[in-house]
Amino acid sequence: MEFCADPSLISGWRWLACYLTTPKHQLFYLSFLTVFALLAITAPVVLLMGFAGAVARLSSFAPLRWLGTIYTSMVRGVPDVIFFLFVPIALDQLVELTRHKIKCPQVTDAVYRGNEFIVCSEAKMPLQDAAAWVHQGWGFVLAVIAFSIVFGAFAANTLFGALNAVPEKQLETARAFGFTERQTFRKIHVPQMWTYALPGLSNLWMILIKATPLLFLLGIEDIVYWARELGGSKTGYFAYPHPDWRLWYFLGLLVFYLLLTWLSGKVFDRLNQRFNRQNIDQQVLKPIEAGR
Amino acid sequence: MRVSIFCKEIRLKNLTISLMAAAVLSAPAFADTVRLGTEGAYAPFNFVNDNGEIDGFEREVGDKLCELAELDCSWVKNDWDSIIPNLVSGNYDVIIAGMSITDERDEVIDFTQDYYPPDPSMYMALAGTKDDAINGIVAAQTSTIQAGYVAESGATLVEFATPDETIAAVKNGEADAVLADDGFLRKYVTESNGELVFLTPTVSLGGGVGLGLRESDTELRDKLNAAIDTMKKDGSLNELIAKWFDGKKGGY
Amino acid sequence: MIELRDIHKAYGHIEVLKGISLTARRGDVIALIGSSGSGKSTLLRCANLLEIPQRGDIVFNGDTVRWANKLKGRQPADKNQVRRMRTNLSMVFQQFNLWAHMTVLQNVTEAPVSVLKKDPQLAEQQGRELLEKVGIGDKCDQYPSQLSGGQQQRAAIARALAMEPAAMLFDEPTSALDPELEAEVVKVIKTLAAEGRTMLIVTHDMKMAFDVANHVIFLHDGVIVEQGTPEHVFQQTQSERLQQFLHATGTIG
Missing domain, CATH: 3.40.190.10 (Periplasmic binding protein-like II)
Structure with a gap:
């Protein structure tokens, strides 16, 4: 602590070391965890939603098939950003409205009053007096849901295509051996589907990584927020004044994202190799590889 | 706020313990x-x-x-x-x-x-800028009264999401001047070692x-x-x- | 044991099978021959209901397949009955159709474990023995794509045998193979015939049909033109169509 006691008296490397370890910078470093948390939570949810969507579209039950088709085509037809802005607000209001109806049935005043949206304080999500991190956490949950809906639809498309790409002969063979439809799906169709889905899913993962700065758009203090905030020029009101350093901060983010996507690419190459080793009619796979 | 208090009030009334309600509402620690x-x-x-x-x-x-x-x-x-x-x-x-x-x-x-x-709104620019720069390209933060003023003044308005970006725009020459509150700009001028100056015209807004x-x-x-x-x-x-x-x- | 009665099958307006009946008793090896498009593969696929005939009956061990009329036409009424039949009639395909994501051994054990609910360890032990028997005991842990065509077809035969079926259906088992690989598969099929297994074999290979079958059926244009013992069919040919066919395939002449 002594080391950084008076920032105005130190300079050079010592100044930089102190500057880069201020509590504000620590918040910046922590915000990288937000990105990882988003990826770690969203990815499995996206896979699940995508799987559900793809299976729904393949279903022999017409309403379910329509639902799957509507879901995927709706998300595909609307710009992502619109969804990212719409979903959290709509969801937030829906939750508060529902809570309002349940918790304050005695309030008869309209919730939508002119341009205001007013629910009773018990219905607030989170509650007014909740800690700051709860508010941030709720915003994060809404963001995860928005990401999952949008990317779930993309994944549904990929998985739907992959399920269709599995050669019919492989499935027919299972039926010829007395497998039930369910067994055929679980033991043959799905395991073989991954090979065809992998290139598309790896692509989707890269897009997901690159979409994480949208968190900033949703009001979450992510790495972009902190880079911009820390990088902006600082006058004497701050302990560590400096000119406009946004370039360096954004350069840092650039390197971070490059590293992340490069590393992901490596992992997917490995997975691809593993799947290809145990693979299928090689001639069926070739066009997909070439198209990548 | 009115609603939240309203909400509590009614619930307490429903419980018909209005005495207690009065005590709670009037309590200074509330x-x-x-x-x-x-x-x-x-x-x-x-x-x-x-x-x-x-x-x-x-x-x-x-x-x-x-x-x-x-x-x-x-x-x-x-x-x-x-x-x-x-x-x-x-x-x-x-x-x-x-x-x-x-x-x-x-x-x-x-x-x-x-x-x-x-507070008068001030035009800040790089040293040596002529006063007629206020009719050139002027930076302001989005949705501010200054942005509204510049748009109507006949100058070319460039808007930025954050105040900091308006300053950066002047420093790197993207804008001829920035229009903002005196209280916000003053420190940039005093700490710039003469690099940044106020132009003569001021505007009273708000x-x-x-x-x-x-x-x-x-x-x-x-x-x-x-x-x-x-x-x-x-x-x-x-x-x-x-x-x-x-x-x-x-x-x- | 298997009886097909008056089977009719059409795709749209194209009639592929125009009323075919055949009976296979225990230990019979029946070869179905005929030119491409004669309907022989379709007939075989009707036997285990991979194709649904529009008319005609299929009887397996006295159990007649029950039908129901659905929107898309006649369908089997009882899915369990269909599965029971299929587990008893193991199929070997022209293109082998080994499951690509499983090792050779897993290909052999999967159906016995999942469908017949056989103990996995027992299934594995029997699987290894069967692969040994067809001469690829050393390929257990390889994936199908790492095997030659002949090895894949032998693995497919082992997979069919693992079901301990009442009869085996071969759909052109050697057509996709180079001649030198064909021999190793024919050898396995001959061994199975010698063991007295019931088999229905659709084939282009007249030599194998002659050597292996005790009954040969010649199909042309969806009808049976001639049938009988191999000697009868190949050496005392009656119909002109069969003579032309045998001539064209180089079997006689």
């Missing part, structure tokens, strides 16, 4: 949580200091007002761009972000009386800085107005203005 929304990027009004906390003139004013009005307050950061919509949809209860009182905004939200006097509230929150507005009155009378508001704005006279 405090409901009020969320204060600020931008956190407009030094010295409000900014995030090196400890990662919200700091500045408005941090001190806001904390003091909450203390006087016996409110339990917490701080929320929000982008300037969406600061009014998010107040209206209930994400927080008060805007305290160097927001000038204008008729236009008053149609959407309510304001308390001003706690920072009307009716001082006030707290923004939802129009339905009249009770909270009254409480805060009373607290601002107290700070004006005891001189503590002038003191804070002098402290954060290099000895500027508040004149309250």
Whole structure:
């Protein structure tokens, strides 16, 4: 602590070391965890939603098939950003409205009053007096849901295509051996589907990584927020004044994202190799590889 | 706020323990949580200091007002761009972000009386810039009164989401000048070693800085107005203005 | 044991099978021959209901397949009955159709474990023995794509045998193989015939049909033109069509 006691008296490397370890910078470093948390939570949810969507579209039950088709085509037809802005607000209001109806049935005043949206304080999500991190956490949950809906639809498309790409002969063979439809799906169709889905899913993962700065758009203090905030020029009101350093901060983010996507690419190459080793009619796979 | 209190009131009535209700409502320790929304990027009004906390003139004013009005307050950061919509949809209860009182905004939200006097808006430019630069390319923050003024002044307006970006635009030559509050710009000029200067023309805009509230929150507005009155009378508001704005006279 | 009665099958307006009946008793090896498009593969696929004939009956061990009329036409009424039949009639395909994501051994054990609910360890032990028997005991842990065509077809035969079926259906088992690989598969099929297994074999290979079958059926244009013992069919040919066919395939002449 002594080391950084008076920032105005130190300079050079010592100044930089102190500057880069201020509590504000620590918040910046922590915000990288937000990105990882988003990826770690969203990815499995996206896979699940995508799987559900793809299976729904393949279903022999017409309403379910329509639902799957509507879901995927709706998300595909609307710009992502619109969804990212719409979903959290709509969801937030829906939750508060529902809570309002349940918790304050005695309030008869309209919730939508002119341009205001007013629910009773018990219905607030989170509650007014909740800690700051709860508010941030709720915003994060809404963001995860928005990401999952949008990317779930993309994944549904990929998985739907992959399920269709599995050669019919492989499935027919299972039926010829007395497998039930369910067994055929679980033991043959799905395991073989991954090979065809992998290139598309790896692509989707890269897009997901690159979409994480949208968190900033949703009001979450992510790495972009902190880079911009820390990088902006600082006058004497701050302990560590400096000119406009946004370039360096954004350069840092650039390197971070490059590293992340490069590393992901490596992992997917490995997975691809593993799947290809145990693979299928090689001639069926070739066009997909070439198209990548 | 009105609704939240209303809500409790009715429930207590339903329980027919109005005596207790009276006791609770009149108890001096009674405090409901009020969320204060600020931008956190407009030094010295409000900014995030090196400890990662919200700091500045408005941090001190806001904390003091909450203390006087016996409110339990917490701080929320929000982008300037969406600061009014998010107040209206209930994400927080008060805007305290160097927001000038204008008729236009008053149609959407309510304001308390001003706690920072009307400040001339200044044009800041690189040293050596002629005064007619105010008719050239002028930077301003989006959705500010200055942006509105520049748009109508005949100059070419370039807008930025954050105050900091408007300064950067002048420094790198993207804009000939920036129009903003004197209180915000002054430090950039004094610390620039002559690189940045004020141009001669000034513009009077807005009716001082006030707290923004939802129009339905009249009770909270009254409480805060009373607290601002107290700070004006005891001189503590002038003191804070002098402290954060290099000895500027508040004149309250 | 298997009886097909008056089987009719059409795709749209194209009639592929125009009323075919055949009976296979225990230990019979029946070869179905005929030119491409004669309907022989379709007939075989009707036997285990991979194709649904529009008319005609299928009887397996006295159990007649029950039908139901559905929107898309006649369908088997009882899915369990269909599965029971299929587990008893193991199929070997022209293109082998080994499951690509499983090792050779897993290909052999999967159906016995999942469908017959056989103990996995027992299934594995028997699987290894069967692979040994067809001469690829050393390929257990390889994936199908790492095997030659002949090895894949032998694995497919082991997979069919693992079901301990009442009869085996071969759909052109050697057509996709180079001649030198064909021999190793024919050898396995001959061994199975010698063991007295019931088999229905659709084939282009007249030599194998002659060597292996005790009954040969010649199909042309969806009808049976000639049938009988191999000697009868190949050496005392009656119909002109069969003579032309045998001539064209180089079997005689």
